[in-house]
Amino acid sequence: AQSVTQPDIHITVSEGASLELRCNYSYGATPYLFWYVQSPGQGLQLLLKYFSGDTLVQGIKGFEAEFKRSQSSFNLRKPSVHWSDAAEYFCAVADRGSGAGSYQLTFGKGTKLSVIP
Amino acid sequence: DVKVTQSSRYLVKRTGEKVFLECVQDMDHENMFWYRQDPGLGLRLIYFSYDVKMKEKGDIPEGYSVSREKKERFSLILESASTNQTSMYLCASSLKLGSSYNEQFFGPGTRLTVL
Numbered sequence: 001a002q003s004v005t006q007p008d009i010h011i012t013v014s015e016g017a018s019l020e021l022r023c024n025y026s027y028g029a030t031p032y033l034f035w036y037v038q039s040p041g042q043g044l045q046l047l048l049k050y051f052s053g054d055t056l057v058q059g060i061k062g063f064e065a066e067f068k069r070s071q072s073s074f075n076l077r078k079p080s081v082h083w084s085d086a087a088e089y090f091c092a093v094a095d096r097g098s099g100a101g102s103y104q105l106t107f108g109k110g111t112k113l114s115v116i117p
Numbered sequence: 118d119v120k121v122t123q124s125s126r127y128l129v130k131r132t133g134e135k136v137f138l139e140c141v142q143d144m145d146h147e148n149m150f151w152y153r154q155d156p157g158l159g160l161r162l163i164y165f166s167y168d169v170k171m172k173e174k175g176d177i178p179e180g181y182s183v184s185r186e187k188k189e190r191f192s193l194i195l196e197s198a199s200t201n202q203t204s205m206y207l208c209a210s211s212l213k214l215g216s217s218y219n220e221q222f223f224g225p226g227t228r229l230t231v232l
Binding site: 009036041042043044045046049090104105106107108109110 | 121157158159160161162165175207209220221223224225226
């Protein structure tokens with residue numbers, strides 16, 4: 001079965017500093033990988049996704065992530081963090097379920113990001 | 118924009134009560150999902166449905182059931198609520214295509230407290 005590990009439970013960075021959130025996955029085939037963000041009191045919003053092709057993917061809000069098959073990683077990065085980026089971030093891997101065209105997501109446990117002004 | 122709505126943002130129920138959580142999506146999505154979110158555990162899939170009247174168990178279906186009578190609506194049912202079902206419940210929906218994954222769109226969540 002697939003699994004996702006986010007080693008950092010909580011990260012604090014200063015506004016304007018760079019950010020990297022770590023994600024490692026375990027999956028037998030080529031993974032479909034995602035990063036979601038959850039602002040306080042809100043549902044999840046998709047930041048970016050990787051299916052195939054270019055291993056560096058660009059997302060919304062200035063985020064990017066790099067897929068590294070050799071390291072089974074899909075780390076999320078942002079060059080300069082804004083106070084509004086304070087949220088919880090979830091990495092996920094998709095697995096095809098039993099229903100045709102239906103996919104299940106397996107989520108990591110999340111990394112909470114705090115931003116110091 | 119895709120919109121996924123959940124009937125309540127906050128809900129307080131008593132142990133043993135039957136609880137219904139409703140989710141409605143307005144984009145004609147085939148797939149709908151119910152997740153439970155707990156601190157330190159992330160999101161865990163309870164049930165999903167890929168068509169009307171169809172349902173499949175996720176990772177933690179025990180103590181829950183679901184109903185999908187109409188395409189746009191997916192209900193999560195707690196037959197007899199227990200305190201360990203106190204949690205945040207998130208609904209999601211996505212298109213179903215033959216061979217490619219489609220983004221799951223999430224509702225705002227229902228925070229359920231069982232006393």
